[in-house]
Amino acid sequence: SNLAGVPSSPDHAALGFVVAQVPESERLRVLVTGGAGFVGSHLVDRLMVQGHEVIVLDNFFTGRKKNVAHWESHRNFQLISHDVVEPLMLEVDQIYHLACPASPPHYQYNPVKTIKTSTMGTINMLGLAKRVKARMLLTSTSEVYGDPQVHPQPETYWGNVNPIGPRACYDEGKRVAETMMYAYEKQSGVEVRVARIFNTFGPRMHPNDGRVVSNFIIQALQGKDITIYGQGEQTRSFQFVDDLVDGLMKLMNGGYSQPVNIGNPQEFTVKKFAEHIRELTKSTSKIKYLPATEDDPTQRRPDISVAKRELNWEPKVDVKEGLVKTIEYFQSVLDEGGEIVPT
Ligand code: NAD
Ligand code: UDP
Ligand code: UDP
Numbered sequence: 554s555n556l557a558g559v560p561s562s563p564d565h566a567a568l569g570f571v572v573a574q575v576p577e578s579e580r581l582r583v584l585v586t587g588g589a590g591f592v593g594s595h596l597v598d599r600l601m602v603q604g605h606e607v608i609v610l611d612n613f614f615t616g617r618k619k620n621v622a623h624w625e626s627h628r629n630f631q632l633i634s635h636d637v638v639e640p641l642m643l644e645v646d647q648i649y650h651l652a653c654p655a656s657p658p659h660y661q662y663n664p665v666k667t668i669k670t671s672t673m674g675t676i677n678m679l680g681l682a683k684r685v686k687a688r689m690l691l692t693s694t695s696e697v698y699g700d701p702q703v704h705p706q707p708e709t710y711w712g713n714v715n716p717i718g719p720r721a722c723y724d725e726g727k728r729v730a731e732t733m734m735y736a737y738e739k740q741s742g743v744e745v746r747v748a749r750i751f752n753t754f755g756p757r758m759h760p761n762d763g764r765v766v767s768n769f770i771i772q773a774l775q776g777k778d779i780t781i782y783g784q785g786e787q788t789r790s791f792q793f794v795d796d797l798v799d800g801l802m803k804l805m806n807g808g809y810s811q812p813v814n815i816g817n818p819q820e821f822t823v824k825k826f827a828e829h830i831r832e833l834t835k836s837t838s839k840i841k842y843l844p845a846t847e848d849d850p851t852q853r854r855p856d857i858s859v860a861k862r863e864l865n866w867e868p869k870v871d872v873k874e875g876l877v878k879t880i881e882y883f884q885s886v887l888d889e890g891g892e893i894v895p896t
Pocket of ligand 2: 680
């Protein structure tokens, strides 16, 4: 995907996007909430290229207009500045409901707003889905498993979440959002899809996002200390954003309505991951150990057998290959904007 230097009147082919001509009978009207964010904007690119009509709804809390600016002039594209906490009337066929801050510093900045976004926001989108009979996909999270005592995590695991800790606004918000999805399915016949997304990275992550991949890459590229929270023995499994978008679209358009883990099982300790990024960036940064954050999950890796069986999906991009692309992206951001201080 193309990011830097979007011209004011973009030539989509020149940007690497070839938009399919789809007969009106096959063209869907697709709503993407949170579509100006990191994951959302990549999903929008794919939907646009397939020739669908795409409506992006975003309040620009963590998303940015420039993530979708290359579509602004396209007749199939519409951008609505709106907060999902407020009701909204639209006519659509499918809803990808992503709106919600995803990085711990962002979702903990205003926990009450995070809770409202996941609860009232999801109810509003479900009310909309019910009224117009749209199929709706929720981007849930591996955080519903909390600090997991089952490893790797299958969808059947009910999780280990602290309901009153600093991560609860996000974790419990997503858990109740899942509950609402299945309540609307049962009670009102809404067609629902639930993706439990594991740590994802790629171009267009906000430089001040505060999550581990962007922090480590930016620190390494600037020769600053790489900050590890705790001993770095905690693990995460990292997936490149293109694989996630594939998985989300297969889930939306398939026939399976139970929750599905979408992630790459390639697992690293945070310490090993820091060393890996230091090597890939050829950086001389030192590693600096900071206090552990409260309730930081000690391990996380998806069991993706359901996605393989039900969606015929598995990740295709090797973590290293994805990191190289992401490093190139952050290098171009630094070249344009100078110094960035990670959160
Ligand atoms: P992001 O912060 O880049 O994107 C979230 C988008 O939602 C932003 O554009 C933001 O402005 C918008 N938004 C937030 N609150 C809103 C509101 N009240 N009304 C309207 N728009 C609002 O994060 P992301 O990484 O792209 O995450 C997208 C979705 O995927 C989120 O639902 C997140 O919980 C989920 N997810 C992401 C990951 C990951 O690793 N990236 C992992 C698990 C789950
Ligand atoms: N809603 C919305 N757009 C719609 C339909 C509903 O934003 O097109 C909102 C509506 O305002 C309500 C929520 O979705 O707050 C849930 O709707 P539902 O019809 O399930 O509940 P009710 O309106 O009966 O409370
Ligand atoms: N982390 C870290 N240094 C950072 C940012 C994150 O050591 O600068 C750790 C964090 O403590 C966690 C892991 O990296 O154990 C993943 O954090 P992130 O915020 O990316 O996502 P999470 O999976 O915790 O939601």
